[in-house]
Amino acid sequence: MGSSAAWHLAARGEQVTLLEQFGPGHDRGSSHGSSRIFRLAYADPFYVSLAVRALPLWRRLEAETGRRVLELTGAVDHGPAAATSALHDVLRAAGRPAELLTPAQAAERWPGLLADTTALFHPEAGRVHADRAVAAFQQAARQHGAHIRHGVKVTRLSVRGGRAEIVTADERTFTADSVVVAVGGWAPGRLSGLLPGLPAMRVTQEQPAHFPAADALDWPSFIHHPGAGLADEGGIYGLGSDDGVKVGFHGVGPVVDPDHRDRTVAPRALAEVQRYAERWLPGVDPTAPVASTCLYTTTPDHHFVVDRAGPLTVLAGFSGHGFKFAPVIGELAADLVGGAPARGPFALGPPRAA
Numbered sequence: 001m002g003s004s005a006a007w008h009l010a011a012r013g014e015q016v017t018l019l020e021q022f023g024p025g026h027d028r029g030s031s032h033g034s035s036r037i038f039r040l041a042y043a044d045p046f047y048v049s050l051a052v053r054a055l056p057l058w059r060r061l062e063a064e065t066g067r068r069v070l071e072l073t074g075a076v077d078h079g080p081a082a083a084t085s086a087l088h089d090v091l092r093a094a095g096r097p098a099e100l101l102t103p104a105q106a107a108e109r110w111p112g113l114l115a116d117t118t119a120l121f122h123p124e125a126g127r128v129h130a131d132r133a134v135a136a137f138q139q140a141a142r143q144h145g146a147h148i149r150h151g152v153k154v155t156r157l158s159v160r161g162g163r164a165e166i167v168t169a170d171e172r173t174f175t176a177d178s179v180v181v182a183v184g185g186w187a188p189g190r191l192s193g194l195l196p197g198l199p200a201m202r203v204t205q206e207q208p209a210h211f212p213a214a215d216a217l218d219w220p221s222f223i224h225h226p227g228a229g230l231a232d233e234g235g236i237y238g239l240g241s242d243d244g245v246k247v248g249f250h251g252v253g254p255v256v257d258p259d260h261r262d263r264t265v266a267p268r269a270l271a272e273v274q275r276y277a278e279r280w281l282p283g284v285d286p287t288a289p290v291a292s293t294c295l296y297t298t299t300p301d302h303h304f305v306v307d308r309a310g311p312l313t314v315l316a317g318f319s320g321h322g323f324k325f326a327p328v329i330g331e332l333a334a335d336l337v338g339g340a341p342a343r344g345p346f347a348l349g350p351p352r353a354a
Contacts, residue, residue, distance in 0.1 A: 001315040001322070002182030003137035004330025007061070009180075010144035012334055017174070018138070018146055019166070021153040029184040029258070030295045031134050035210075035241035036323040037221045039075045039125040040096055041087045046344050048094050050325055055124065057327035064143065067136040068129075073218065073240065075125030076106060078115040079225030088120050098122045112213060112245075112283015113222060116229040125221055127239045128323060137330070157181065157190060157312075164311040178337045180313045185258035185295040187305075187316035195309050197348035201317050202298045205256045207266060208248030209273045209291040211284035216240040224280065236276060245284050247273055251296055251320050258295055265291040296320040304329070306346035308336040314348070 006018040022028050038058070040051040058070040077084055084100060091098040099121045106115035138148050156167040157179070164179035183190050185203040213219065219240030226235050234250035249272070256262075270291050277286035299305065299317035306315055306329060313336045315329055322329070332343060342348070 001318070001326055001329050001333070002180060003134055003141065004326045005180045005182060005313075005315065005333035006141040006146045006148070006330075007137050007144065008330045008334035009337060010141045010146040012338075014334075014337070016141065016146040018141065018148045019152045019154060019168070019174075020148070020150045023150050024138075025131055025135070027292075030297070030318070031130055031184070031323065032294070033130050033292065034243050035239055035246045036128040036130045036133075037075070037125070037237060037239050038070055038072075038128050038324040039122070039221060040094075041075060041077060041091055041098070041120070041122050041125065043083075043086045043090055045090055045094060048090055048096070050328055052094065052096070054325050054328040057331065058128070061133075061136050061140055061327055065136040065139045067132055067139070069133040069136055070126065070128050071217075072124065072126040073220050074121060074123045075221040075223070076110065076113065076115065076119055076121055077223045077225060078103070078106065078119040079117060079230060079235075080227040081118045083225040083227065084118045084120040087122075091122055096122065096124060110220060110283075112215070112219065112281060114280045114282065116224060116280070121220070127221060127241060129242070130323060133323075133326065137326070154190070157194065159194070159310055159312065162311060176311070178311050178313060180315065180333050180337065182315040182333075184316075185256075185297050187297055187314070191314065191316070195312065195314060195348060198314070199299045199301075199305065199317065202296075203256055203258060204251065204253040204296045204298065205261050205263070205293050206248060206251070206253040206296050206320070207269045207273075207291055207293050208246055209270060209289035210241065210244035210246050211277055211281070211286060211289050213240070213245045213284045215283070216244050217242070219245055219283075236280075238281070243290065245281065247277055247281065247284075249273065251298060253296065256295070263293050265293065301345070303345040305348065306332050306336070307342040307348040309348060313337055
């Protein structure tokens with residue numbers, strides 16, 4: 001999100017410096033790897049409109065950098081009829097294509113994927129290559145004059161006289177008229193006490209796995225909604241990628257400190273993902289998963305925080321479903337820096353309930 005904001009701000013002629021505490025392509029946060037879902041399908045029309053707005057921005061990023069980051073393969077949502085019908089109705093109301101299928105019809109199209117009860121196919125979906133996307137945002141930002149500095153850890157952030165002041169680990173000080181804070185799992189600690197109305201955020205370590213499949217790059221992205229054949233409250237997500245078919249439980253990991261977490265794979269959690277693959281994904285090899293870890297930073301209502309208070313613009317709490325929106329979140333950040341108000345549910349305010 002910070003790299004996207006740097007791109008948009010630099011493209012608007014602002015003087016931009018991007019500080020990143022780790023090196024290029026790092027795997028310490030929430031933005032690494034080869035596979036993130038892109039989809040328009042949400043039960044909330046606001047998020048559908050946001051994803052629709054993101055799609056041409058992804059294509060603009062590709063055009064500016066010559067990097068291919070988004071592949072549209074379509075997506076399958078399956079589970080209780082209430083879930084798939086709601087998505088279908090919102091997509092159609094927005095003028096986007098969507099098709100309801102029976103499990104048998106879904107199996108005929110995608111024999112590697114078993115559908116539960118009902119299925120919805122929407123073609124304007126697929127995968128974003130996360131590593132390439134972050135690199136593309138930074139390349140585009142540089143092309144517009146931004147300065148990008150890796151390996152610079154911010155140890156203190158404060159507001160003095162209407163301006164923001166940053167102090168780094170090597171005791172360098174930066175002052176700016178505006179600072180965009182997009183620090184993922186470090187947001188609760190970094191922003192504590194600075195912003196009134198900032199919702200509580202829960203930082204967890206999630207553990208998806210990639211399974212071998214000969215046709216992985218042809219797979220649609222998919223969401224298995226809970227409530228019919230799946231008891232898991234968070235649901236299951238998956239998609240094809242360069243590394244196989246990625247599968248993960250949504251938002252079920254343990255709470256962690258991002259600076260002191262155990263990044264090793266939990267055997268029990270991996271076994272649960274394998275059991276899911278054995279039952280629902282006949283097109284993968286469930287015996288050879290490659291697991292990894294990443295961070296979720298989740299708000300009580302799963303809405304993002306995209307707002308400004310004084311010289312600080314905050315991008316946080318993307319709750320495990322934010323990456324697809326990255327180019328439009330960067331645009332919203334640039335709007336906030338320019339004085340625009342926050343959009344809808346993203347504003348700072350009273351404590352949010354789940």
